[in-house]
Amino acid sequence: MIPRDAVSRVGVSGQAKLQLLQIWEKLEVVMPRTGVLANATRVEADSGDRKLLEHLEATAAAARASLVLRGPDGTDIELPQSLVNLLAAAAHDLAKGNAVFALPVETRLTPNEVAEMLGLSRPFVARLLDEGEIPSQHLPDSRHRLVRLVDVLEFQARRERRAEGRRQIMEAAEEAELPY
Secondary structure: OOOOOHHHHOOOOHHHHHHHHHHHHHHHHOOOOOOHHHHOEEEOOOOOHHHHHHHHHHHHHHOOOOOEEEOOOOOEEEOOHHHHHHHHHHHHHHHOOOOEEEOOOOOEEOHHHHHHHHOOOHHHHHHHHHHOOOOOEEOOOOOOEEEEHHHHHHHHHHHHHHHHHHHHHHHHHHHOOOOO
16 A cells, blocks of 8 residues: 555645545545455364364264253253354364365455365356356445355255265266267
């Protein structure tokens, strides 16, 4: 960003200087958006925790398990099934040694964040947005876009299903010894 005293150094004076300073003050009020992925809650398991997490995953999968949170005063609160499912899914990934991010699905991402999340280039993601493969919304009076995380996850699921379908077709072609 340009230093504020640059207005004086370039020799701007009078009304023009006042207008530049007013613009500068508006710019200072609008803070840049910090990266959503950088601020997401990231959880990683120690190698010692993995056995416990595998046990937790197995217990939660065996039946409609319930989890109880014990408060500091000794009161027990039974967690809702949706939270139990979330914890079981997180335990599954953590037990495999994967890190887990916690983000609301209604989170809005920039195209750069989408590219980072999908492991794709930003220009390729921009093309996907332009073609409507991933829905996006333009910011008012701007060419910048935001993408809902849920739309990115749906795109990724479609992409994985297509890849699985191609893999099955290739396997079938190989089994039938068809040329391709």
